[in-house]
Amino acid sequence: MRSPRAVVAQVLPLVGLAVLILGPMAVAMDRLWAVTGTSPLAAALDLSPSGLEALRTATGLASLAAVATVACGVPVAFALAAMDDPWRRRLRALIALPFVCPSIVAAVGFLALMDLTGDVGQTVRGWTAWPEAGPGSVVLLTAMVWFNLSLAVRVVEPTVSRADPRYLEQLRLLPEGQTMVGRLRAWWLPLLGPGLTAAAGLTFTFAFTSFALVRWLAPDALTIEVLLAEQGSGAGIPGYRVDLSRLVLGAAMAQATVLLLAVSLVNTMQRRHRFAMDAASSHRVRAGLSAGLWGQPMVRWTLAWGAACFAVVPLALVALSSFRVRTATGWRFSLDGWRRALEGDAGGITLMEAFWSTLQTASLTVAIAVPAGWYLATQVQHAEREGRVRLARGLDLLAMVPLVVSGAMVGLGTLLGLLRLAPGWLASPWLLPVAHATLVLPIVVRVLLPAMRRLKPEFEACAATLGIGPLRRFVLVRWPMLRPAAVVAAGLALAFSLGEFGASWILVRSTDASTLAVLVDAWLARPGFDPTTRPAAMAVAMVLGMVTMVLMLLLERWREDRVHGGL
Amino acid sequence: MRSVLVVLLLLCAGLSGCLGEDLLFTEDCSEFEATLREDDGVLRVLTYDIASLSESFLSEFTNETGIEVELIRADDAGSILEQVLLYGGAPQVDVALGLDGSYLPFAVNRCLIHLHGVDLTGLDGAVLEEGASLTDHGVPFDHGYICLNVDGAAVDAMPTSLWNLTEEEWTGKVAIPSPLSSSPGRAFFLATLQGLGDDAWTWWEAMLLNEPIITTGWSEAYEIHYSGGYGVWEEGHIGDAAATVSYCHSPGVEAYYSDNSTQSTAIALPGGVYHQIEYGAVLAGAANTTAAEAFLAHLVSPDANAQMPYENLMYSVLEGADLPETNGYRHHSLVPDDAVAALGGMDVETLDIMLATFSALLEA
Numbered sequence: 068m069r070s071p072r073a074v075v076a077q078v079l080p081l082v083g084l085a086v087l088i089l090g091p092m093a094v095a096m097d098r099l100w101a102v103t104g105t106s107p108l109a110a111a112l113d114l115s116p117s118g119l120e121a122l123r124t125a126t127g128l129a130s131l132a133a134v135a136t137v138a139c140g141v142p143v144a145f146a147l148a149a150m151d152d153p154w155r156r157r158l159r160a161l162i163a164l165p166f167v168c169p170s171i172v173a174a175v176g177f178l179a180l181m182d183l184t185g186d187v188g189q190t191v192r193g194w195t196a197w198p199e200a201g202p203g204s205v206v207l208l209t210a211m212v213w214f215n216l217s218l219a220v221r222v223v224e225p226t227v228s229r230a231d232p233r234y235l236e237q238l239r240l241l242p243e244g245q246t247m248v249g250r251l252r253a254w255w256l257p258l259l260g261p262g263l264t265a266a267a268g269l270t271f272t273f274a275f276t277s278f279a280l281v282r283w284l285a286p287d288a289l290t291i292e293v294l295l296a297e298q299g300s301g302a303g304i305p306g307y308r309v310d311l312s313r314l315v316l317g318a319a320m321a322q323a324t325v326l327l328l329a330v331s332l333v334n335t336m337q338r339r340h341r342f343a344m345d346a347a348s349s350h351r352v353r354a355g356l357s358a359g360l361w362g363q364p365m366v367r368w369t370l371a372w373g374a375a376c377f378a379v380v381p382l383a384l385v386a387l388s389s390f391r392v393r394t395a396t397g398w399r400f401s402l403d404g405w406r407r408a409l410e411g412d413a414g415g416i417t418l419m420e421a422f423w424s425t426l427q428t429a430s431l432t433v434a435i436a437v438p439a440g441w442y443l444a445t446q447v448q449h450a451e452r453e454g455r456v457r458l459a460r461g462l463d464l465l466a467m468v469p470l471v472v473s474g475a476m477v478g479l480g481t482l483l484g485l486l487r488l489a490p491g492w493l494a495s496p497w498l499l500p501v502a503h504a505t506l507v508l509p510i511v512v513r514v515l516l517p518a519m520r521r522l523k524p525e526f527e528a529c530a531a532t533l534g535i536g537p538l539r540r541f542v543l544v545r546w547p548m549l550r551p552a553a554v555v556a557a558g559l560a561l562a563f564s565l566g567e568f569g570a571s572w573i574l575v576r577s578t579d580a581s582t583l584a585v586l587v588d589a590w591l592a593r594p595g596f597d598p599t600t601r602p603a604a605m606a607v608a609m610v611l612g613m614v615t616m617v618l619m620l621l622l623e624r625w626r627e628d629r630v631h632g633g634l
Numbered sequence: 635m636r637s638v639l640v641v642l643l644l645l646c647a648g649l650s651g652c653l654g655e656d657l658l659f660t661e662d663c664s665e666f667e668a669t670l671r672e673d674d675g676v677l678r679v680l681t682y683d684i685a686s687l688s689e690s691f692l693s694e695f696t697n698e699t700g701i702e703v704e705l706i707r708a709d710d711a712g713s714i715l716e717q718v719l720l721y722g723g724a725p726q727v728d729v730a731l732g733l734d735g736s737y738l739p740f741a742v743n744r745c746l747i748h749l750h751g752v753d754l755t756g757l758d759g760a761v762l763e764e765g766a767s768l769t770d771h772g773v774p775f776d777h778g779y780i781c782l783n784v785d786g787a788a789v790d791a792m793p794t795s796l797w798n799l800t801e802e803e804w805t806g807k808v809a810i811p812s813p814l815s816s817s818p819g820r821a822f823f824l825a826t827l828q829g830l831g832d833d834a835w836t837w838w839e840a841m842l843l844n845e846p847i848i849t850t851g852w853s854e855a856y857e858i859h860y861s862g863g864y865g866v867w868e869e870g871h872i873g874d875a876a877a878t879v880s881y882c883h884s885p886g887v888e889a890y891y892s893d894n895s896t897q898s899t900a901i902a903l904p905g906g907v908y909h910q911i912e913y914g915a916v917l918a919g920a921a922n923t924t925a926a927e928a929f930l931a932h933l934v935s936p937d938a939n940a941q942m943p944y945e946n947l948m949y950s951v952l953e954g955a956d957l958p959e960t961n962g963y964r965h966h967s968l969v970p971d972d973a974v975a976a977l978g979g980m981d982v983e984t985l986d987i988m989l990a991t992f993s994a995l996l997e998a
Contacts, residue, residue, distance in 0.1 A: 116997040178869035192872060202872050283870065286854045287847070297850055298815060301712065304719045307740065310990055311814075393867040395893040411689075416707075483720075490726050491672075576713060577726070579678075579704045589683060589707075592853055596887045596947065601868055 080442060081462070088468050088505055091480035098303045098483050099316040110317035111324070117289065118314050120199055122321050125290035127197045128204065128281075129274035132211035133267040139212055139374075140219020140266070141259075146370035147220065148228040154371075159224065161375040163217040167559075167619050168382065168612060169566025170214070171587045174283040175608040176381025177210045179388040201287030210280050213377060215270040220374075222262035230258060265336035272329045275322075276473035278569045279584070283591065291322045296475040296569055300576070303483045319476055326471040334467070382612055389605035393598045404602020408590070418607055421586040422614070425565060428582060431500035432507065432564035433557045439504060440466070440511030440556060447512070448519045466512040469505050474569025477502050482573060493577040502574060503564040510563065511556040518552035558622035565615050583611040663745035668723040668919030676702045677925045680717060681731040682710050688945065695932045701925045710851065711737050711817040711912075718746055718917065728920035729929060731775070734912045735765060735976035736820045736985070738772050741915065743982045747771040748916040748923055752931045757951045764975040765911045772913025773930040775939065776948035779973050780821040780908040781882035781900040785862025788876035796830065796903050799877070800840035809847040809855035809875035813992055816851045820989075821908040822879045827988060828978040829905030835991075837905075842995060847875050856880050862898035864888060882907070886957060886967030887947050894962035902970035909973035912948070 096107055103110065114122065143162065147155055165173065181188035194205035235254055238244035243253045278292045295318055301308050302315035392401045411417030443466050450459035469477065481502050485492050492498060522545070530540045546553075568584045575585050590604035671678075681687065692703050706727055708714045715737045718730050723746065733741065741747050752773045754762060761774050782799075784792055788807075793799055799808050811819030827834045849855040857865035859875040863884070866873060881887075881900075888896035914933060916926040932938060934951060942950040943957050957964040977985060 175869075182869035189871075192870065193874075202874070203870070286849065286858050286870075300709070300720075301716045304716065307719055307986065308814075308989070310993055388869070393864075395895060486720050490721065490724060493726055576708050576717070577706065579706055581707070592709075592851075593683060594853065594947065595857060595864055595868055596891050598864075598867075598891060 077446070081446065081465075084439060084443060085465055087501070088465065088508070091477065091484035092472060094484035094487055095303070095480040096316070096319075098487060099312050099319075102303055102305050103309055103313040103316060105313055105316065107316055107320045110313050111320035112317075114317045114321060115310070115314055118294070118318050118321070121289045121291045121294045121318060122325075124197060124199045124288055125275050125292065125322075126325065128200055128208065128211070128288070128290065129271045131196060131208055132215070132274035133271040135208060135212045136215045136270045137219050137263050137267050140216050141223055141263070143216065143370050143374040144220045144223035145227060146367035146374075147224050149367045150371060158371045158375045159220070162220055162371075162378050164378050164382070164616070165213050166215070166217045167562040167566075167615055168214070169568070169584050169615055170277065170279040171283075171568050171584045172385060172566070172608045172612040172615075173210055173214060173381065174279045175388075175587060175591070175605060176385045177206055177213075177280075177284055179384035179605065180381050181206060182388070183384055197288075199288070200285050203285035204288055207280055207285040207288065210284055210381075211270070211274045211277065213381070214280075215266075215273060216374065216378070218266040218269055219263065222266045223259055226259060226262060261336040265333045268329050268333035268336065272326060272333070272470065275325060275329070276475075276569070278473075278475060278572070279588070282588075291318050292473050292475050292569065294318050295322070295473070295479060296572060299475060299479045300482075300573065302479070315479075319472075319479075322473060322476065323471050326473070330467060330470045385605055385612060386609050389602050389609050392602050401599075401602075403599040404604075405606045407599045408603040408606040416581045416586055416589075418583075418586070418610060421581045421583045421607070422610060424580045425582045425584075425611070425614070427496065428499045428503065429561050429564040431497065432503040433560045435500055435504035436507050436511050436560040437553060437557050440508055440515055441553070443508070444512045444515040444519055447516060451520075452524065463512075463516075467509050469507075470509045474506060474567060474571075475573060477506055478570035478573030481570070482577065494579075496578075496580070498578065499571055499574055499580075499582070500564070502570045503567050504560070506567065506570060507560045507563045510559050514556040514559065515549070515552050518549055522548055554622060558619060561622070562615055562619055565611065565618070583607055583614070587611065666723065666745035666918070668725065668746070668917075670919050671725055671728065671921040673921035676704050677729065677922065677929055678704050678706060678727040679729045679731055679929065680706045680708060680714055680727040681729075682708050682714060687731075691932075691938055695929065698932070699925070699928050701922075701928065703929065708732075712815060712820075715740055719744065721917075722746070723919060725917040725919045727917060728922065728926045729914055729916055731914040731933075732912055733772065733915060734817055734821070734910050735768060736824055736910075737817065738768050738913050738915060739977055739982050739985075742768070742771050746918050748918045748920060748926075750916050750927055750930065752927050752934070754934070756936070756953055757934060758953050758955065761911055761951050764909055765913075767976055768911075768913060772915040773934060774911045774951045775914050775930070775933045776942045776946055777909065777911040777951060778948045779882040779968070779970050780818050780825065780879065780910055781902055781968060781970065782877055782906050783856075783860065783862065783880040783884050783898050783900050784877045785860065785897060786899050787897045788861050792899070792901055793877070793903060796826065796837055796906050797840075799846075800837065800844050802844075804844060804877070806845040806847070806874065807876045808841075808844075809849060809859040809878040810841075811852045811855045811879055812848050812850060812996075814989060814996075816849070816855075817910070818852045818879055818881070819855075821910050822906065823988075823992065824978065824980075824985075825908035825974055826905050827980070828974040829907070829972075834905070835995075838992070838995060848996065852880065856884070860898075862896075864891070881947075882970060883947075883949070883957060883963075883967035886963045886965070889962035889966040890958075890960060892961075894965075896962075896966055900966075900968040902968060902972070904972070907970045907973040909975040911951075911975065 100106060147159055181192050192206060193202045195202060196204040196208045238250060238254055243249040276292050278296050281288050281290050281293050295315060298311055299315050302312040389404050390400050390402065391398055392403050408418045443462060447459050447462045450462060526544050527540055530544050535543065566584055571582050571585050572588065575581050587604050587608045590600060590607060593600055595601055687705060696702060708717055711732050711734055714730050714732055718741050749770055750773060754769060757774065761777055762769055765774050798804065810822065813820040813823035826837060830837055847859050849859065855878045856863050857868060858870060858872050860878040861873040861876055865871045882902065885896045885898040885900050888898055914930045916923055920926050936952060939950045939952050940955065942948050949955065949957065957967050
C-alpha cells in the first residue's frame, strides 16, 4: 500500500500535464461555445457549406496522399531492400531527408521547382487533383507524397529485407501460392498490410493537418487546417463575426473526429505490425529478391536513385533560387536576396534574429518535451508492470491527444486560453516551446515507451539489492540504457520545433519574436514588387533547411545505435 | 484513474467556469473603464509588416525620446483588429498601427481606443476631411486608393462599368480578395455598397455567378492569379485573372521596380473606388499614453512620413505630398476623383450584417 504522499507525488505532475494538454482546448472550446451559443457537437453537425467544403477537400486530398505515398513507397522499398550497403544505407538516408524537412521549406522548394521547369512547371501548376482544391493541387499532392514517402519506405524496407524468402518459396508449392493474387493474400498482405496501413494513416494525418504546403502550393484549396489558421484569429470575439466563431468551432470538432479515427487506426495497426519471424541473412534475402523483377539492376537503381533525387531536388532548388533575382528583361544572379534577408529589410526581423530565436525555441522545446515525455512514458510503463491496464491505456491516450489536434488548433487554443486567463504570458519566451512540446509529446512518448518496455527490470532490481539508491540507479543503469532512445526523441522534438509552422504562425503574432519558418512565410506574403523579396524568402528557407539537416546529422552521429520506436 | 479524471475535470471546469463575463460590452464609453497595462518602460506597438518602421526610424525615435519600442507583428490589418477585440478592455499593447477606415470603427465602437492629443497640423486636407469621423481616435499616417487593375495585354477592351465584369467575356477572369479576410477586399466591398447604392447586391449576385476568383488575401489575388503584375515572374504563378482589385498606384509601383515598364493599368470604375486611409491609434488601457502619442507624432513628422511611397508603397499624408516621378511611379498611378472613404455613414453593426450577408451569398 503506497502512502498518500507518494500517490499525490505521482498524480500531481500527471494532472499538470493533463491540464497543459487539455486546458487550452477546453478554454477555447468554452469561449467559442459562449460566443456562439452553440455546443461544439451542434456546430460540427451543422457545418456551413464552406466548412463542409473544407472537410471534403482535406479528407479527399489526405486520402489521395495516403494512397499515393503507399503506391510509390512500396516499389522504392523493394528496390532498396534488393540493394547492397553502403549505397542502400546512403540512398535510404537521402529518401528520409524530406521527413525532417520543415514544411515551409518544402513548399518553397516545390515553388522553385515549378518555376525553374518553365512551361512544363506552369502546365503542371494548373492541374487539379481534387475537384474543389483548385489549381496547384497536383503539385500539393506530389509534395505530400515527397514528405511522407520515407514513412512507407521505413515500414516496408526493413520487413522485406529481413523476411526469409524460403517462406515464399514454400508457399509457391501450395495451391494458394500458385497465383500472384494468392501470394499477395497469403504472404505479402499479412506481412506488410498492417504496417502499410499504419503508414497510410500517419500520412493521412500529416496531410490532413498540412498548412504551409496548402497555403503556398494550392492557394485556392480550403482545408480545415487552412480555415482554422487563417480565419481562426477572428473567432471567439463576442458580437463580432459570430458566424465565423461557429464555423471555427464546428471545423475544430470535425477535424478532431477525423484525426481521432485516423490515429486509432494507426495505433491498432501498429500493435498488429509485429515482425515475429526470425530475421534472415541479408545475403539470402537479396538472393531471393534477385530472382524476380528486383534482380534487374536497371529497375532497382532507377527506382532508388529516382526517389533519392526526388527527395533532394526541391531542396537544392531553394538554394539556387535564393541567388536568382528577376530583372525587367529576365534574370540575374545576385546576393541581393541574402543581403535583404540579413538586414531584415525595413521594419522586419533579420535572418540572424530569427535564427537565434528559432534555436532558443527548439532547445526549450526539447528541454520540456523530453522530460515530460520521459515521465509520461515511465508512468505508462509502471502501470503496465503493475498490471493496471486501464490506467496504462488512459495515460497512453493522454499522450496521444495532441495528435488529434493540429498545430493551428493548439495555437488558437493557447491564444484564446491565455487571453482569458493570463494575457501577460502571451509575450513570454516559453509560449512557443510549450505549444511545440505539447504537439511533439506523442512522438517523444512513442519513441521512449518501446525502449522502456525492452528494458529488463532485473537490472534495476539487481542494482537495488546492492544498495544503490534511486538517483544512482538512474545514472548508472536506466539512463545509459535509454540514452539512444532519448537522443532520438530529442532529435525528433528538435526537428519538429525548428520547422513547426501552424501553431507558431498563430502565436508569434502576439510577441516581438519570430521563427525562421514564420519568417519565410512573412517574406513570401510580402508584396513582391521589389524583385529581391522572393529571393530573400528563399535565403531564409535555405538557412532553415540547412540548420535542420546539420542538427539531424550531428544527432545521428552522436547516437550510439539504432532505436526503433513505435513511429 | 477515476480520481485523476475527476481532478482534471474539476480543474478544467475551474478554468472555464467564469467565462462569459466579458462577453458584454458597453456602448457608452464614459462608463467603460479599461484595465491599464502595467508599464514596463517599453512601448508595445501592434502592427502588420509595415516597412516604414525601419530600424533607423525606431532608433531615431528612441534616441530623441528615450522610449524603447517593441513591435508585435500581426498578419494584416484584420489580424490587428481581431487582436485588439480579443484583448477587449485589457490590452497587451499600447498602439495599434495599420487599422484603416473600415476596421478602426469596430474598435472605436467598443470604446477600445483612447482619444489622442496628437497635433495633425500639416497633414493633407483631403485626408483629414475624408477621415474626419475617425481622426479624433486615429492618427492618419498613410493613404492610397483602391481600384480595379487590368492587364492591358490580356483584354481587347477595358471595362467601362463594374457591370461589364458580370458579362461572359469576364467569366473566371476577375480576382477579388475576400471582404471577409482582406482589407483591400473589404475596401472594394464598401466602395460597391456606397457607389452602387441599391444595385450593389444585384451586382454582387451577378458577379459571384460569373465565377470570380475570390482569394483570402491581396497577395493571392495579385501575385498568383493576376496576369498583369510582377507575379508573372514569381514561383507558383497561375495567371488566370486579367483583372484584380488592388491599389490605383500599383501600376506605378510595378513601373518603379521595372525600369518604367508595366502592362498593368488602374481604372476608376463608378462604384469601384475607395480611399483607404491607415491610422495609428492609442489603445484604451495603454501603459503610457504620452509615449504612445509621441510615437504617432514622430510617424507623421515630415522627415519620416515623406518616405512612405518608397518604404511602405503608399502615399504620404503630408500636405502637398505626391508620389515620386522616378521610373514612372507617378505617371502610371491613377488618382481617382470620386472615391468613397471610411464606412460612408454606415455603422459597424450594419457592416457586420453586410459581411455576414456576403458570406451567406458566397456559400449559396
